[in-house]
Amino acid sequence: xxxxxxxxxIGCGSISTSYMKxxxxxxxxxxxxxxxxxxxxxxxxxxxxxxxxxxxxxLLAADDIDLVVNLTIPAAHLGVSSQVLAAGKHVxxxxxxxxxxxxxxxxxxxxxxxxxRVGSAPxxxxxxxxxxxxxxxxxxxxxxxxxxxxxxxxxxxEHWHPNPDFFYKPGGGPVLDLGPYYIxxxxxxxxxxxxxxxxxxxxxxxxxxxxxxxxxxxxxxETPTTIHALLDFANGAAITLGASWDVWANGHHNMELYGxxxxxxxxxxxxxxxxxxxxxxxxxxxxxPEWEHxxxxxxxxxxxxxxxxxxxxxxxxxxxxxxxxxxxxxxxxSALHVVDIMTSILESGETGAFVALQSTCERPAxxxxxEAQSLLAGS
Numbered sequence: 088x089x090x091x092x093x094x095x096x097i098g099c100g101s102i103s104t105s106y107m108k109x110x111x112x113x114x115x116x117x118x119x120x121x122x123x124x125x126x127x128x129x130x131x132x133x134x135x136x137x138x139x140x141x142x143x144x145x146l147l148a149a150d151d152i153d154l155v156v157n158l159t160i161p162a163a164h165l166g167v168s169s170q171v172l173a174a175g176k177h178v179x180x181x182x183x184x185x186x187x188x189x190x191x192x193x194x195x196x197x198x199x200x201x202x203x204r205v206g207s208a209p210x211x212x213x214x215x216x217x218x219x220x221x222x223x224x225x226x227x228x229x230x231x232x233x234x235x236x237x238x239x240x241x242x243x244x245e246h247w248h249p250n251p252d253f254f255y256k257p258g259g260g261p262v263l264d265l266g267p268y269y270i271x272x273x274x275x276x277x278x279x280x281x282x283x284x285x286x287x288x289x290x291x292x293x294x295x296x297x298x299x300x301x302x303x304x305x306x307x308x309e310t311p312t313t314i315h316a317l318l319d320f321a322n323g324a325a326i327t328l329g330a331s332w333d334v335w336a337n338g339h340h341n342m343e344l345y346g347x348x349x350x351x352x353x354x355x356x357x358x359x360x361x362x363x364x365x366x367x368x369x370x371x372x373x374x375x376p377e378w379e380h381x382x383x384x385x386x387x388x389x390x391x392x393x394x395x396x397x398x399x400x401x402x403x404x405x406x407x408x409x410x411x412x413x414x415x416x417x418x419x420x421s422a423l424h425v426v427d428i429m430t431s432i433l434e435s436g437e438t439g440a441f442v443a444l445q446s447t448c449e450r451p452a453x454x455x456x457x458e459a460q461s462l463l464a465g466s
Contacts, residue, residue: 092115092410094154097157098158112397114407114463115407119152121146122142122146124159129142155176155178156179158181161258161259173201176203178205178206179208179402180208182207182209182269183422184205184419187426188427206415209267209356210416210417211268211357212268214380215360215378215381220351227369229350230346233324233325238342239265239330240342242335244296248298250392259310259441261331262316262433269342270309270429271422273341273342274420274421276344276427279444279446282443283318284317287314288311290312291312293306316328316329317328327413341354348368359396360383360385380455400462401416402417421449427445427446431443
Protein backbone atom coordinates (compact mmCIF):
# COMPACT_ATOMS: atom_id res chain seq x y z
CA UNK A 88 0.00 0.00 0.00
CA UNK A 89 1.48 3.33 -1.10
CA UNK A 90 0.33 5.49 1.81
CA UNK A 91 0.15 3.44 5.01
CA UNK A 92 -1.18 5.08 8.15
CA UNK A 93 1.47 6.20 10.61
CA UNK A 94 1.04 4.37 13.92
CA UNK A 95 2.26 5.30 17.38
CA UNK A 96 2.12 3.04 20.41
CA ILE A 97 1.35 4.24 23.95
CA GLY A 98 2.37 1.67 26.54
CA CYS A 99 5.72 -0.06 26.19
CA GLY A 100 5.16 -3.11 28.39
CA SER A 101 5.58 -6.73 27.36
CA ILE A 102 2.63 -6.78 24.93
CA SER A 103 4.16 -3.97 22.88
CA THR A 104 6.89 -6.28 21.59
CA SER A 105 4.29 -8.42 19.79
CA TYR A 106 2.93 -5.45 17.86
CA MET A 107 6.42 -4.17 17.08
CA LYS A 108 7.79 -7.53 15.97
CA UNK A 109 4.78 -8.53 13.91
CA UNK A 110 3.88 -5.12 12.47
CA UNK A 111 6.02 -5.57 9.32
CA UNK A 112 3.90 -8.60 8.35
CA UNK A 113 0.96 -6.37 7.44
CA UNK A 114 -0.17 -3.73 4.99
CA UNK A 115 -2.02 -0.55 5.86
CA UNK A 116 0.13 0.81 8.67
CA UNK A 117 3.68 1.57 9.71
CA UNK A 118 4.73 1.82 13.36
CA UNK A 119 6.82 4.98 13.71
CA UNK A 120 6.99 5.96 17.37
CA UNK A 121 6.25 4.83 20.91
CA UNK A 122 5.60 6.49 24.27
CA UNK A 123 5.12 5.44 27.86
CA UNK A 124 4.54 7.01 31.25
CA UNK A 125 8.15 5.92 31.82
CA UNK A 126 10.42 7.68 29.35
CA UNK A 127 13.06 5.05 30.09
CA UNK A 128 10.69 2.29 28.92
CA UNK A 129 9.82 4.19 25.75
CA UNK A 130 13.47 4.83 24.96
CA UNK A 131 14.37 1.18 25.47
CA UNK A 132 11.58 -0.08 23.18
CA UNK A 133 12.36 2.55 20.56
CA UNK A 134 16.00 1.51 20.51
CA UNK A 135 15.09 -2.18 20.33
CA UNK A 136 12.80 -1.74 17.30
CA UNK A 137 14.34 1.29 15.57
CA UNK A 138 11.43 3.60 16.41
CA UNK A 139 11.21 7.16 17.63
CA UNK A 140 10.77 7.61 21.39
CA UNK A 141 8.22 10.26 22.32
CA UNK A 142 6.48 11.59 25.37
CA UNK A 143 2.76 10.88 25.34
CA UNK A 144 2.02 14.53 24.54
CA UNK A 145 4.68 14.54 21.84
CA LEU A 146 3.26 11.44 20.19
CA LEU A 147 -0.28 12.84 20.23
CA ALA A 148 0.97 16.04 18.58
CA ALA A 149 3.09 14.29 15.93
CA ASP A 150 2.03 15.01 12.35
CA ASP A 151 3.19 11.61 11.08
CA ILE A 152 0.96 9.65 13.50
CA ASP A 153 -2.57 8.95 12.25
CA LEU A 154 -3.56 6.07 14.54
CA VAL A 155 -2.50 5.26 18.10
CA VAL A 156 -2.41 1.78 19.63
CA ASN A 157 -3.34 1.95 23.32
CA LEU A 158 -1.41 -0.74 25.23
CA THR A 159 -1.79 0.71 28.72
CA ILE A 160 -3.39 -1.23 31.58
CA PRO A 161 -7.20 -1.65 31.32
CA ALA A 162 -7.92 0.91 34.03
CA ALA A 163 -6.15 3.55 31.90
CA HIS A 164 -7.75 2.64 28.57
CA LEU A 165 -10.61 5.13 28.72
CA GLY A 166 -8.43 8.09 29.68
CA VAL A 167 -5.71 7.39 27.12
CA SER A 168 -8.12 6.58 24.27
CA SER A 169 -10.05 9.78 25.04
CA GLN A 170 -6.80 11.75 24.79
CA VAL A 171 -6.02 10.13 21.46
CA LEU A 172 -9.44 10.97 20.00
CA ALA A 173 -9.28 14.51 21.36
CA ALA A 174 -5.95 14.88 19.56
CA GLY A 175 -7.64 14.02 16.26
CA LYS A 176 -6.24 10.52 15.83
CA HIS A 177 -7.87 7.12 15.43
CA VAL A 178 -7.32 4.66 18.27
CA UNK A 179 -6.96 0.88 18.47
CA UNK A 180 -6.89 -0.52 21.99
CA UNK A 181 -5.84 -3.73 23.63
CA UNK A 182 -8.69 -5.59 25.29
CA UNK A 183 -10.85 -4.75 27.08
CA UNK A 184 -10.94 -1.33 25.44
CA UNK A 185 -13.18 0.01 28.24
CA UNK A 186 -14.45 -1.38 31.53
CA UNK A 187 -18.14 -0.48 31.24
CA UNK A 188 -20.87 0.15 28.71
CA UNK A 189 -21.02 3.79 29.75
CA UNK A 190 -17.30 4.26 29.10
CA UNK A 191 -17.68 2.74 25.65
CA UNK A 192 -20.61 4.97 24.82
CA UNK A 193 -18.52 7.95 25.92
CA UNK A 194 -15.74 6.95 23.52
CA UNK A 195 -18.24 6.30 20.73
CA UNK A 196 -19.68 9.80 21.12
CA UNK A 197 -16.21 11.38 21.12
CA UNK A 198 -15.14 9.39 18.06
CA UNK A 199 -18.32 10.25 16.17
CA UNK A 200 -18.02 13.93 17.00
CA UNK A 201 -14.45 14.02 15.69
CA UNK A 202 -15.04 11.79 12.66
CA UNK A 203 -12.63 9.15 13.96
CA ARG A 204 -12.58 5.40 14.41
CA VAL A 205 -12.09 3.16 17.42
CA GLY A 206 -10.90 -0.44 17.14
CA SER A 207 -10.12 -3.05 19.73
CA ALA A 208 -8.36 -6.35 20.21
CA PRO A 209 -8.70 -9.26 20.30
CA UNK A 210 -8.11 -10.08 16.66
CA UNK A 211 -7.33 -13.77 17.21
CA UNK A 212 -10.83 -14.66 15.93
CA UNK A 213 -9.56 -13.61 12.49
CA UNK A 214 -7.11 -16.52 12.59
CA UNK A 215 -7.34 -19.45 10.21
CA UNK A 216 -8.88 -21.96 12.64
CA UNK A 217 -11.67 -19.63 13.77
CA UNK A 218 -12.45 -18.39 10.28
CA UNK A 219 -12.73 -22.02 9.21
CA UNK A 220 -15.28 -22.49 12.01
CA UNK A 221 -17.11 -19.40 10.72
CA UNK A 222 -17.11 -20.81 7.18
CA UNK A 223 -18.44 -24.18 8.34
CA UNK A 224 -21.20 -22.64 10.47
CA UNK A 225 -22.26 -20.24 7.72
CA UNK A 226 -22.20 -23.12 5.24
CA UNK A 227 -24.53 -25.17 7.45
CA UNK A 228 -21.98 -27.95 7.96
CA UNK A 229 -23.29 -28.79 11.46
CA UNK A 230 -26.76 -27.34 11.06
CA UNK A 231 -28.11 -24.63 13.33
CA UNK A 232 -25.96 -24.22 16.47
CA UNK A 233 -28.20 -24.80 19.47
CA UNK A 234 -25.75 -24.87 22.39
CA UNK A 235 -22.11 -25.18 23.39
CA UNK A 236 -19.44 -24.85 26.05
CA UNK A 237 -16.32 -22.73 26.57
CA UNK A 238 -13.66 -23.19 29.24
CA UNK A 239 -10.69 -20.97 30.04
CA UNK A 240 -9.10 -22.27 33.22
CA UNK A 241 -5.65 -22.11 34.81
CA UNK A 242 -4.09 -21.11 38.12
CA UNK A 243 -3.57 -17.40 37.59
CA UNK A 244 -0.87 -14.97 36.52
CA GLU A 245 1.29 -14.55 39.60
CA HIS A 246 3.45 -17.51 38.58
CA TRP A 247 4.87 -15.82 35.47
CA HIS A 248 3.94 -12.12 35.25
CA PRO A 249 6.48 -9.75 36.89
CA ASN A 250 3.73 -7.38 38.13
CA PRO A 251 0.47 -9.38 38.32
CA ASP A 252 -1.40 -7.07 40.73
CA PHE A 253 -3.78 -5.54 38.15
CA PHE A 254 -5.06 -8.98 37.15
CA TYR A 255 -6.67 -9.28 40.59
CA LYS A 256 -8.19 -5.81 40.90
CA PRO A 257 -11.55 -4.59 39.55
CA GLY A 258 -11.11 -4.48 35.80
CA GLY A 259 -9.07 -7.68 35.89
CA GLY A 260 -10.07 -11.28 36.58
CA PRO A 261 -10.47 -14.08 34.05
CA VAL A 262 -13.68 -12.76 32.49
CA LEU A 263 -12.30 -9.33 31.59
CA ASP A 264 -8.75 -10.53 30.86
CA LEU A 265 -9.27 -13.79 28.95
CA GLY A 266 -13.00 -13.65 28.33
CA PRO A 267 -12.65 -11.25 25.36
CA TYR A 268 -10.97 -13.98 23.27
CA TYR A 269 -13.76 -16.47 23.90
CA ILE A 270 -16.74 -14.13 23.85
CA UNK A 271 -15.57 -12.21 20.79
CA UNK A 272 -15.17 -15.49 18.94
CA UNK A 273 -18.65 -16.56 19.98
CA UNK A 274 -20.11 -13.26 18.78
CA UNK A 275 -18.41 -13.56 15.39
CA UNK A 276 -19.67 -17.14 15.06
CA UNK A 277 -23.18 -16.83 16.51
CA UNK A 278 -24.07 -13.15 16.71
CA UNK A 279 -25.13 -11.02 19.70
CA UNK A 280 -26.18 -12.11 23.18
CA UNK A 281 -29.51 -11.04 24.69
CA UNK A 282 -29.08 -12.00 28.38
CA UNK A 283 -26.68 -13.72 30.78
CA UNK A 284 -26.63 -15.36 34.19
CA UNK A 285 -23.65 -16.28 36.36
CA UNK A 286 -22.24 -17.58 39.62
CA UNK A 287 -18.94 -16.07 40.79
CA UNK A 288 -16.56 -16.39 43.71
CA UNK A 289 -13.15 -15.48 45.12
CA UNK A 290 -11.86 -18.80 46.52
CA UNK A 291 -8.49 -17.31 47.54
CA UNK A 292 -8.56 -13.74 48.83
CA UNK A 293 -4.75 -13.52 48.90
CA UNK A 294 -2.13 -14.87 46.52
CA UNK A 295 1.63 -15.28 46.66
CA UNK A 296 3.71 -14.03 43.76
CA UNK A 297 6.25 -16.65 42.67
CA UNK A 298 7.59 -14.84 39.59
CA UNK A 299 10.66 -12.64 39.61
CA UNK A 300 11.54 -10.03 40.75
CA UNK A 301 8.80 -10.04 43.44
CA UNK A 302 8.93 -13.69 44.50
CA UNK A 303 7.27 -14.15 47.90
CA UNK A 304 5.20 -10.94 47.93
CA UNK A 305 1.49 -11.21 48.76
CA UNK A 306 -1.27 -9.57 46.75
CA UNK A 307 -4.92 -9.01 47.61
CA UNK A 308 -7.61 -10.44 45.32
CA GLU A 309 -10.39 -7.88 44.75
CA THR A 310 -12.34 -9.38 41.84
CA PRO A 311 -13.95 -12.79 41.19
CA THR A 312 -11.51 -15.43 39.95
CA THR A 313 -14.00 -18.24 39.32
CA ILE A 314 -17.08 -17.59 37.18
CA HIS A 315 -19.65 -19.97 35.67
CA ALA A 316 -21.89 -18.17 33.19
CA LEU A 317 -24.80 -18.86 30.84
CA LEU A 318 -25.02 -16.87 27.59
CA ASP A 319 -28.41 -16.69 25.88
CA PHE A 320 -27.83 -15.68 22.24
CA ALA A 321 -30.35 -13.81 20.13
CA ASN A 322 -30.29 -16.65 17.59
CA GLY A 323 -31.44 -19.12 20.26
CA ALA A 324 -28.10 -20.76 21.10
CA ALA A 325 -27.33 -21.33 24.80
CA ILE A 326 -23.63 -21.38 25.69
CA THR A 327 -21.97 -22.24 29.02
CA LEU A 328 -18.77 -20.33 29.86
CA GLY A 329 -16.42 -21.40 32.64
CA ALA A 330 -13.59 -18.97 33.48
CA SER A 331 -11.28 -19.54 36.43
CA TRP A 332 -7.84 -18.81 37.86
CA ASP A 333 -8.38 -21.37 40.62
CA VAL A 334 -7.90 -24.54 38.58
CA TRP A 335 -4.68 -26.56 38.37
CA ALA A 336 -5.83 -28.89 35.59
CA ASN A 337 -8.95 -29.78 33.62
CA GLY A 338 -9.99 -31.97 30.70
CA HIS A 339 -12.36 -29.64 28.87
CA HIS A 340 -12.06 -28.60 25.24
CA ASN A 341 -11.52 -24.87 24.90
CA MET A 342 -14.73 -24.49 22.91
CA GLU A 343 -17.39 -26.91 21.64
CA LEU A 344 -20.39 -25.91 19.53
CA TYR A 345 -23.30 -28.31 19.16
CA GLY A 346 -25.40 -28.12 15.99
CA UNK A 347 -28.49 -29.96 14.85
CA UNK A 348 -26.34 -32.11 12.53
CA UNK A 349 -22.97 -32.31 14.27
CA UNK A 350 -20.37 -30.77 16.56
CA UNK A 351 -17.38 -28.44 16.17
CA UNK A 352 -14.37 -28.71 18.48
CA UNK A 353 -12.53 -25.39 18.30
CA UNK A 354 -8.95 -24.68 19.41
CA UNK A 355 -8.08 -22.02 21.97
CA UNK A 356 -9.41 -18.65 20.71
CA UNK A 357 -6.49 -16.98 22.51
CA UNK A 358 -4.48 -18.12 19.47
CA UNK A 359 -4.90 -17.76 15.70
CA UNK A 360 -4.38 -21.36 14.64
CA UNK A 361 -4.75 -24.88 15.96
CA UNK A 362 -6.70 -27.95 15.00
CA UNK A 363 -10.43 -27.72 14.41
CA UNK A 364 -12.43 -30.94 14.32
CA UNK A 365 -15.99 -31.63 13.19
CA UNK A 366 -18.47 -34.45 13.49
CA UNK A 367 -21.37 -35.40 11.27
CA UNK A 368 -23.79 -36.82 13.73
CA UNK A 369 -21.59 -38.74 16.15
CA UNK A 370 -18.88 -39.54 13.57
CA UNK A 371 -15.65 -37.52 13.70
CA UNK A 372 -14.70 -36.41 10.19
CA UNK A 373 -12.04 -33.77 10.86
CA UNK A 374 -11.90 -30.52 8.93
CA UNK A 375 -11.68 -29.82 5.19
CA PRO A 376 -8.05 -30.36 4.07
CA GLU A 377 -8.33 -27.77 1.28
CA TRP A 378 -8.70 -24.87 3.75
CA GLU A 379 -5.37 -23.02 3.55
CA HIS A 380 -5.99 -19.77 5.38
CA UNK A 381 -2.80 -17.65 5.65
CA UNK A 382 -3.52 -16.69 9.27
CA UNK A 383 -3.43 -20.32 10.35
CA UNK A 384 0.12 -20.96 9.17
CA UNK A 385 2.56 -21.49 12.10
CA UNK A 386 5.09 -18.65 12.07
CA UNK A 387 6.46 -18.33 15.60
CA UNK A 388 8.35 -20.63 17.94
CA UNK A 389 6.73 -21.22 21.35
CA UNK A 390 7.68 -23.55 24.22
CA UNK A 391 5.06 -25.99 22.94
CA UNK A 392 6.27 -25.74 19.33
CA UNK A 393 5.54 -23.62 16.26
CA UNK A 394 2.29 -21.62 16.45
CA UNK A 395 0.41 -19.11 14.30
CA UNK A 396 0.69 -15.57 15.68
CA UNK A 397 -0.67 -12.70 13.63
CA UNK A 398 -1.40 -10.18 16.36
CA UNK A 399 -1.94 -6.92 14.55
CA UNK A 400 -4.15 -8.25 11.77
CA UNK A 401 -7.08 -6.41 13.35
CA UNK A 402 -5.04 -3.21 13.30
CA UNK A 403 -4.10 -3.84 9.65
CA UNK A 404 -7.75 -4.40 8.75
CA UNK A 405 -8.74 -1.20 10.56
CA UNK A 406 -6.00 0.87 8.88
CA UNK A 407 -6.87 -0.54 5.46
CA UNK A 408 -10.58 0.03 6.11
CA UNK A 409 -9.89 3.69 6.91
CA UNK A 410 -7.92 4.05 3.68
CA UNK A 411 -10.61 2.22 1.68
CA UNK A 412 -13.55 3.86 3.50
CA UNK A 413 -15.21 0.60 4.56
CA UNK A 414 -16.17 -0.84 7.99
CA UNK A 415 -13.41 -2.50 9.99
CA UNK A 416 -13.92 -5.86 11.69
CA UNK A 417 -12.52 -5.26 15.20
CA UNK A 418 -14.99 -2.42 15.63
CA UNK A 419 -16.13 -0.34 18.57
CA UNK A 420 -19.65 -1.74 18.22
CA SER A 421 -18.66 -5.40 18.50
CA ALA A 422 -16.05 -4.71 21.20
CA LEU A 423 -18.59 -2.71 23.20
CA HIS A 424 -21.12 -5.54 23.00
CA VAL A 425 -18.45 -7.92 24.32
CA VAL A 426 -17.73 -5.53 27.21
CA ASP A 427 -21.46 -5.37 27.92
CA ILE A 428 -21.59 -9.18 28.00
CA MET A 429 -18.60 -9.45 30.34
CA THR A 430 -19.71 -6.76 32.78
CA SER A 431 -23.24 -8.19 32.77
CA ILE A 432 -21.76 -11.58 33.69
CA LEU A 433 -19.98 -9.97 36.63
CA GLU A 434 -23.17 -8.14 37.63
CA SER A 435 -25.15 -11.37 37.52
CA GLY A 436 -22.49 -13.04 39.66
CA GLU A 437 -23.01 -10.35 42.28
CA THR A 438 -26.81 -10.23 42.18
CA GLY A 439 -27.73 -13.83 41.32
CA ALA A 440 -30.20 -12.61 38.68
CA PHE A 441 -30.35 -12.80 34.89
CA VAL A 442 -29.08 -9.58 33.30
CA ALA A 443 -30.43 -8.37 29.96
CA LEU A 444 -27.88 -6.90 27.57
CA GLN A 445 -28.27 -3.19 26.81
CA SER A 446 -26.31 -3.37 23.56
CA THR A 447 -26.20 -5.42 20.40
CA CYS A 448 -24.05 -5.59 17.26
CA GLU A 449 -23.77 -7.13 13.84
CA ARG A 450 -21.45 -10.08 13.41
CA PRO A 451 -18.07 -8.85 12.12
CA ALA A 452 -17.58 -9.68 8.45
CA UNK A 453 -15.85 -13.01 7.86
CA UNK A 454 -12.19 -12.81 6.83
CA UNK A 455 -11.79 -15.34 4.06
CA UNK A 456 -8.60 -16.62 2.52
CA UNK A 457 -8.26 -13.97 -0.20
CA GLU A 458 -9.26 -11.11 2.12
CA ALA A 459 -6.68 -12.20 4.70
CA GLN A 460 -3.97 -12.55 2.07
CA SER A 461 -4.67 -9.02 0.83
CA LEU A 462 -3.78 -7.62 4.28
CA LEU A 463 -0.35 -9.26 4.36
CA ALA A 464 2.78 -7.46 3.19
CA GLY A 465 4.19 -8.81 -0.04
CA SER A 466 0.84 -9.88 -1.45
